[in-house]
Amino acid sequence: MVLTGERFIDEGLITYDQLRLAEERQKETGGSENIAKVLVGMGLVSERDRVRLLGDVWGVPFIDLRNVVPTDDALSLLSASHAKKFRTVPVSKVGSKLTVAMVNPLDIFVIDELRISTGLEIEPMIAIEEDLIASLTAHYKLDVNVNDALAGVMKDFEGDLELSKVDEDELSEDELREMGEDAPIIRLANLIISQGIVDKASDIHIEPQKDGMRIRYRIDGVMCEGMKLPRKVVAPLISRMKIMSEMDIAEKRAPQDNRISATVGGREYDFRVSTLPLIHGEKIVMRILDKGGINVGLSKLGFLDHNLKLLEDWCGRSYGIILVTGPTGSGKSTTLYSVLNRINDGKNNIITIEDPVEYELGGINQCGVNTKAGMTFAAGLRAMLRQDPDVIMVGEMRDSETATIAMEAALTGHLVLSTLHTNDAPGVATRLIDMGVEPFLISSSIVGVIAQRLVRQICPNCKTTYEEPKEIFLRYGFEIPEDLMGDGKANLTLHKGTGCDHCKGTGYKGRTGIHELMVMNDAVRDKILERAPSHILRNLATSAGMRTLQMDAVAKILLGVTSLEEVVRVIYA
16 A cells, blocks of 8 residues: 555656656665655655545545535534644535545544544545645634734733833843743744744735834735734834844844744744834844745646746756746746756756755755855855866856856856846846856857746636636737637636635635746857847747747636736736
8 A cells, every 4th residue: 555656657647767766866865755755856746646646545535625615514513623633624524424634544543533523424535735734724714813813912911011101222131032032922923923834925024113013924925914013012022033033132223134943833944034123113024934845846836838848858958057037036946946856866966056045955065155254156156166066056146257157167067057137038148248248158058048927826716717808918918829819709718716715815826937938049149149139039039939928928817827917917017
């Protein structure tokens, strides 16, 4: 009853060569992880396929909780505390039989407990752990409604803290530390962080204002209101966050930043915490880095088949530069990490230099920029070239020196990955020339360029269809691909989310990428040598088959992945 690598081959999900690479990776880790999880970690197999096939091996049906809404009568049979304890979601009740979703449907002890507590026969189904937790959160609201819990915490403040008449600037370090270690403040700080993690926020913003404090979360790239807190909690809450972040709580006039690690709900997280003095106090932003969330396979990033095949071809190259471009927060780092995971087969010496190192990757040598010590991107890159590398990842090409060294490294037999800030793929050459890089280096070293953005995906629980005339796309300058034009009808069928508990009424859940992959062919190289503007390069690339960001976005709209409004918001923001 073990899920073997051969089963994935039988399903056509991997090849024998890929299985052999995974087995080698498994040996490197001491064989502690089963082959199915190794394949998922390498991005060769999706977690959904792993769980589905595991259910087949165990003789337990798979349930996709993203597309299934549990019935109210089933949910009422299990309390929130029991659902959390047993990590189980009741799905439906038919007669004397209760169907439940579980991560481990072979756990007979849990099944017996459920049978006793409900008085029903239990039919277990296997579900993906992440989907199960999301379903628990949506339907039971387990420990996540901070506003409800806040009332109890604030009641404690009334008895424990009398701060309304205290001048925060006159508080001593000892007084600030005492406040930050008070039980109600600790509970409030933990609630704020837990809310961010459960909502899958990328950042938590703690903002002092004239009449109180505002907590906001960045969820799927959009700022969302969290809660309002009274002025009296400003000083103790900021002190608590600084204590947790191991910062100087007495320093209130200069910015500080630090990085801490914590385990929340059984998962390891890193937090990058920074403070900024404002007129009404210090603002704190916590960037949430989920260590378990970076093992994303290329197939999960939203690449359509045409682009995915191109990128996989680039990953097989032994030298040259692959550049990822886009604005801040467009998923460039995730794409680079996914490429690194793909080529990290144990046979390559892979070295990265990043500012800072956001995620630790097994089997990869990572170093961080330290400007004070003279460890710049350029200095680190020079040192890395003396370390016998096969693959180099440079976090960002910020200056001419770094870009030139990276391109010379690509010409001497190294595969180089890096990022650059431009609006589209053809703009890369112009940007590098403006930085002072010689055109012959650009044209001869770059293999391909990926431009990308992140758009929110329509919530699968409340997705609905509607029709719009084709002209609406032309209004925004979008062209409809011929293979998606439809059957000649005047209207197109589009999708949107109506809003539900699962997506907090937004109609969106999660994000995916829209991409533009430019191949460096001979015609494009010739024009780069002539220092041609980016619009000339764009015309050459599209005539050679490049699908622009707009084309990729339109395809995902018509496929029901995202909405027209969301694409307009992101591309024309």
